[in-house]
Amino acid sequence: QVQLVESGGGLVQAGGSRRLSCAASGSIFSIYDMAWYRRAPGKQRELVAIITRSGSTNYADSVKDRFTISRDNAKMTVYLQMNSLKPEDTAVYYCYAAAVGWGNYWGQGTQVTVSS
Secondary structure (H helix, E strand, O other): OOEEEEEOOEEEEOOOOEEEEEEEEOOOHHHOEEEEEEEOOOOOOEEEEEEOOOOOEEEOOOOOOOEEEEEEOOOOEEEEEEOOOOHHHOEEEEEEEEEOOOEEEEOOOEEEEEEO
């Protein structure tokens, strides 16, 4: 079992920055691939960024060059640094963990609202 707790959401002006954190507990964090998803109002949940257990990263085209995902295995935490935020980035952001044979888990989500 893995418990994921996101933090760092809030209200930010367009062009601003925000860093989300996802603290994990309950299992061996380093074996999990970690990701951030988001769900905007009226839309389906979409993958924002992923970082594998080996540190490889990948991003949605819509956030490439603006968002950076990183992880600190010692702190069992994954981060999402969001720069140059746009109103269309407004969404609930979810942390996700997955490992073959160990299951997959979701956090409860944190709201990010970008005002124009």
